[in-house]
Amino acid sequence: MKNKQKNLSTRISFPDDEKTLPWLPLILDAFAIIDKGISVAIHEHEKKFKTRLACSKGCGSCCRTHKDIPLYPLEMVAIYWHAIEKLEQPLRGMIKKQLLSHKKGGTCPFLLDGACSIHSFRPIACRQFNVFNSPCSEGEDPYHTRRKDVLTPLEKYTHQAIAVMLPFYGITGEAAKAHAVKSGFIHTQVRVLQSCDWTELARRMDDFNFGTPASHGG
Template sequence: MQKIGKSEFNRRRVNFESDESRFPWLSMLLDSYAIIDTAIESAIELQYRSKQKGLACQNGCCHCCKTHKDIPVYPHELVGIYFYVTEKIKMPVRETLKWQLQFFKQTDFCPFLISSSCVIHILRPTACRQFNVFGTPCAEGEDPFFTRRDDVLTPNVNHTNQAFLTVLDFYEIKDDKKNFIQNNKIHTHVKNLRELKWLQLIKAMNDYDLKAASL
């Protein structure tokens, strides 16, 4: 399995130093995302050199957040979302997000999309990180995976597996980790973000707010 270079990894890795000391799983998650982000950066550059097509995705573009009916998310990613939303998102976005989570329906846009921006972008799921479109920006309502598959980046499976290997301790997988990944057992844990209920996350946010107000 091709490894990600250390210097590239360190450049892409996000750090929450004090929080990582409190939550051992957080370091695993951030390592995993650094591997994914580094691999995607290289893949985008390779795509441009081979096909001379630049990345269509830009700041403010949120078509995939609106059109995708299936957004895969794993338990180790969900705990990251809970942590970031509960402890890092500030007002006034915080109250807007609570409202969206409370009234979220599966047919809605992703509940973490506010004013055309992903409010959990720093800890967005792997599936979101890996979905990149080249050439022409997406039309309103278009899912380019079906309309022009050649313009959608195909993630490197080896790098994705390398990222998953870093989080297996979260699932208490101790033995034969590579076999667990290669046999796709990790994917038995995946959920669809669009089908999840978020009342527990709202409660966690409210409990955190009450605790902060009492200090």
């Protein structure tokens, strides 16, 4: 599923695109905050419980097992943008094929050869799902089978990341952001990744002419 990062991560950046797409730095900042929070939480969990992270690149049974990965509108926009404007062949063609054949409720269409094909743009929920001790068995959801081996993300970082994204939803100003974080506003916006109609993304990937800006959305 994941390319687990144990060290504090650095923010990826697209300097030219970030100048013209106001939402892009928001999601990139949010991802960086989440990744940092996960790194800290993994370190603390390993030290406290004297265990090791089991997740590793190519270990993707969680991507097949989970059927209800939350996806927020800004994450959707970012995935659209990345897939439409940045993915190159042959990956582009392979993902497009999976998007076209994706059935609602089926396996995540971005899982390719056991790895996440949109790793830098994978949703926060995917970043935050981490398991210790031993890799998940095929079909196992360790949240139910061994909750103690599933990382509990640090709320502080999750709240920071949510606050950073809020201007995308028209929420600005520290007081308004603090209220929105506390009231769980973001959860009213959520969709389920596996239940989205991804054929629309495949169509837009087809339509895109490199060199011409595209519109984004889900």
